[in-house]
Amino acid sequence: MAIIITVVVLLVIVTGVQILKIAELKAISQGEKIYEVSEKESKSQAYLMLVFLVFYFGFFAWQVVAYGDRMLPVSASAHGVGIDSLMTVTMAFIIPVFIITHILLFWFAYKYTYSSKRKATFFSHSNKLEMIWTIIPSLALTVLILYGLSNWNSIMTPVAEDEEHVLIELVGQQFSWGARYAGEDGKLGRANVNYIEGTNFIGVDASDANANDDVIVKGEFHLPVNVPVQFVFRSSDVMHSAYMPHFRAQMNCVPGLKTQFNFVPTITTKEMKEITGNEDFEYILLCNKICGAAHYNMQMNIIVESKEDYEKWLADQKTFAAN
Amino acid sequence: MSTHHHHQEDFLFKYIFSTDHKMIAKQFLITGFIMGFIGMIMSTLFRLQLGWPGESFWLVDALMGSWAENGVMAPDKYLALVTMHGTIMVFFLLTAGLSGTFSNLLIPLQIGARDMASGFLNMLSYWFFFLSSVLMLISLLVEGGAASAGWTIYPPLSALPQAIPGSGLGMTLWLVAMSVFIVSSLLGSLNYIVTIFNLRTKGMSMTRLPLTIWAFLLTAIIGVLSFPILLAAALLLVFDRSFGTSFYLSDIYIGGQVLEHTGGSPILFEHLFWFLGHPEVYIVLLPALGITSEIISTMSRKPIFGYRAMIGSMMAIAFLSFIVWGHHMFVTGMNPFLGAVFTFTTLLIAIPSAVKVFNYITTLWKGNIIYSPASLFSIGLVSTFISGGVTGLVLGDSALDINVHDTYFVIGHFHIVMGLSAIFGMFAGVYHWFPKLFGRMMNNKLGSLHFWVTIVSAYGVFFPMHFLGLAGVPRRYYTNSEFPLFDNLVDINELISMFAIVAALGQLLFLFNFVYSALRGPRAPQNPWRANSLEWTAPVEHIHGNWYGDIPEVHRWAYDYSKVDENGEYVGGDDFIPQTTPLGDNEKDGGH
Secondary structure (H helix, E strand, C coil), X not given: CHHHHHHHHHHHHHHHHHHHHHHHHHHHHCCCCCCCCXXXXXXXXXXXXXXXXXXXXXXXXXXXXHHHHHCCCCCCEHHHHHHHHHHHXXXXXXXXXXXXXXXXXXXXXXXXXXXXXXXXXXXXXXXXXXXXXXXXXHHHHHHHHHHHHHHHHHHHCCCCCCCCCEEEEEEEECCEEEEEECCCCCCCCCECHHHCECCECCCECCCCHHHCCCEEEECEEXXXXXXXXXXXXXXXXCCEEEEEHHHCEEEEEECCECEEEEECECCCHHHHHHHHCCCCCCEEEEECCCCCCCHHHCEEEEEEECHHHHHHHHHHCCECCCC | CHHHHHHCCCHHHHHHCCCCHHHHHHHHHHHHHHHHHHHHHHHHHHHHHHHCCCCCCHHHHHHHHHHCHHXXXXXXXXXXXXXXXXXXXXXXXXXXXXXXXHHHHHHHHHHCCCCCCCHHHHHHHHHHHHHHHHHHHHCCCCCCCXXXXXXXXXXXXXXCCCCCHHHCHHHHHHHHHHHHHHHHHHHHHHHHHHHHHHCCCCCCCHHHCCHHHHHHHHHHHHHHHHHHHHHHHHHHHHHHHHCCCCCCCCCXXXXXXXXXXXXXXXXXXXXXXXXXXXXXXHHHHHHHHHHHHHHHHHHCCCCCCCHHHHHHHHHHHHHHHHHCHHHHCCCCCCCHHHHHHHHHHHHHCHHHHHHHHHHHHHHHCCCCECCCHHHHHHHHHHHHHHHHHHCHHHHCCHHHHHHHCCEHHHHHHHHHHHXXXXXXXXXXXXXXXXXXXXXXXXXXXXHHHHHHHHHHHHXXXXXXXXXXXXXXXXXXXXXXXXXHHHHHHHHHHHHHHHHHHHHHHHHHHHHHHHHHHHHHCCECCCCCCCCCCHHHHCCCCCCCCCCCCCCCCCCCCCCCECCECCCCCEHHHCXXXXXXXXXXXXXXXXXX
16 A cells, blocks of 8 residues: 555656646747746636636535524523624624625736736825725724623623522533532532542532532533523533533633623523424533543533423432432 | 855755855745644544544554554544644744744845844754754654643643643643744744844835835734743743642642642633733734735735835734733633623724725735736735634624634634635745745746645635534534534535545645755746845845845835836836835835
């Protein structure tokens, strides 16, 4: 195998060298300078510029059609709707910019190819034009920045203490997730890696009374629909990132630091199965920060259900004290 | 005896320990390209895995040996490949390979200097780079494999061999190699800055400098201000790894025990890393933009449009590049108020970038474009700069970043706007200044073919990645097959991998053209592109001191192309006026 490949590569190189030699000799015999780009050569390259423009836009359009329906479904969280419409507005700005600038670029590249009969126009600057393409992007960006930041500020505001909500701690570790519910007292017990032992895999401090009613689960966790969920994130080894794409939610899990994120789930798993037309659809939590060899398979299912079903499910789980 | 010795250099000092900037440029170029090819082969290997996960490949088996049992790479070795691919491409090819080559070649030649301010430091800069390259390559071969924590080497993953085997000796070598690399970069950059400020020839005012020189100057300034921070970050990581400190580590339970480290934070590392990491984007991008400005103007036989605006926008980009690093950290738990500030500063970069794009397009408008391979790659760069730039408005917006952060959307974005733009600029530079490097010409037809294969397959690789990202696919996954959610994306990954193979094969066209032309190409004439800048007045053959006799004096800016008088005739009788030509009566200098 290796010998065949070596021979083929050598033959290709020799052929290439010979072809270049022949082309050079031909050019010399016809009195041309091989390194000079002829007018004809420039014309054919300019024509290819136009062909490329058509290809590029065609490829873009084809992808939108072929891949469009494989993107994430509608947002399953309240704030996600805002993110999606911000995305739509941003796309409505950048796609036309992309198309218009490309048409200008490749059209000029095609149209103004070299001709010995023509002179290029000496046009070195125009303060007016520079002002135009400084001010217009500035205005558009002002809109995008303000719209973006209003979204950001509302997303990042934690759930108020006195508002009805569910408090959940997600803990990442190589290569699985654990979820801990605050239980009836609405308070998470102290936790730290120093308490990790046996089944207490996320390190809850058993001496803290707040921990007694905490509920710890693996594999999947449940959320009530239309109730704000306040997440707290921890990691017990390296960095992880809790990514819940259907809810437009993501936050890193950093060892030594508690991070947080909150959202209101708005569509139950059952409803989402109908929306997507996929019987097997499941919401998912996956790790999105490189964390080791099995980073590609660190996941946990999320079930969104009615408040009643959720409460029933939670009541069926053993509390930390009962374990 | 001594006079004889001066003229007769021995091989060792002419080719190896040379202090001549032109030879050093060639050393940087060739070393950079060798590293680049290695980085590209790595990407081909992991694209095979991503396109057809779990399938056995002869190539994988041949190149990865025991790290790929039966031709299927191990998951942690996949991570080693992406880590080393990123490191090699960003630093060794696009920082040292690009800046090192063209800053060295063009700064003295275009400003009219006999050599760099310090030839000795310049030589050291190359040899530190060489040492760093060797160390980085050795790290591929050590026990446990190369560094595997991503090119961003976030601790604790990069700090703990228990977390991934590549964080053992491989990571130590990575840190040592990068520290040596930073020394190389600093020596080079300081030299560039001093040379540009002090060694310009008579008449070469700052506003007569070609835009390449402005780009190299700003790049060097960014490098000097930001690379030391990475060195600090790396040294603190060395301390955490080897001497028991806790700058970045706290509350870690791994391998069945709690570590002693307490009180540190990985977020500190992220701040330090990205304080270099983001300016680094512009360290690779600005030289490419400078090269493109020069080539687009020369080859469309028109002055660059908005010379001063181009300088101003590069300065704005350089300044802003220092106050946007937090956009890499929106979802790290950083204070949301900081996130808002970084969103604001980040989106501002779109303004000078837009100015540059429109200025390039206006330069082409009513030009007379000669299509050398360099022109093709320069126009390609403008396309990639736009295509990759616009998606920056998505990622720079903290609210939108939440859901696309660390997905393939990011991979598509930065490979197009930074990877492709920089490598296109580098290719353009090599095709354009090959006569100045090797005294010979490259083959234009092969060069054009190389361009078309590259741009089509490169977009074929990176454009579909945006769709993967919008479908929620995370980066740095060994395979997507563990998630039913991603099952309907298999054909997209296959398509990307096929384009990646074509792109890699396409680079063989360049390699062949490069080697053949350097050895056997037609001899270069004095000024093949009929360009204005000073390097084309220097003799084709390489001589110490660059010019026989006196250094030429400069009388005008570098962009007097197709200048006509009131009768519509070319001033000076031709469509270009070299910088050495004195201004005529009543003739105004450009650039003001």
